[in-house]
Amino acid sequence: MERQAARFEGTCGTCGAACTGWAEQFVEKDGLRWALDLECTCGTASCDRGRGTAQAAVREEILARHGTYRLQAEGAVVLKAIRSAFGLSIAEAQRAARAGYSGTLVEVRLLAELVRRAGVPAALDRDDQ
Known part of the structure; x- marks a missing residue:
């Protein structure tokens, strides 16, 4: 299974502070999958997952980190x-x-x-x- 990940910075939906996490894209069962996990110092965590083409922000981070x-x-x-x-x-x-x-x-x-x-x-x- 192929995987690529990149550090990701976003904005906390709870407190508005900057938060960090990981953007990931991978293949599972012959299909594209993606994940975006963020964690803030206020204790808020978010995990977003999907099938198919990754969200633009996830894809852009992976392209910036790993190339085209x-x-x-x-x-x-x-x-x-x-x-x-x-x-x-x-x-x-x-x-x-x-x-x-x-x-x-x-x-x-x-x-x-x-x-x-x-x-x-x-x-x-x-x-x-």
Whole structure:
């Protein structure tokens, strides 16, 4: 199971002070999952979890900490993998596939695995080096 995490800073919903925690993205049962855990000095803690594409704040922290990766694969199976993994429309998947999908390592590894299972070679490259 692929995982990436990054320190996260937010605002406490109880006292308004700055709080810290972890943003995480991972694959579980062939699907994307994300988590955001925050804790404040006032004692408030929050745990937010979800399936599919991560909240923008979670994704941005992981991209800032770990960089961007790009899927290298061709064919209609790429569209199917992108639609399956992210729940995108055909038009959205076509736009993402046309440029070669780029995203977090977790997202791109999941797509590469889905594409390979369909019998199509797939690789990934670090986008921002």
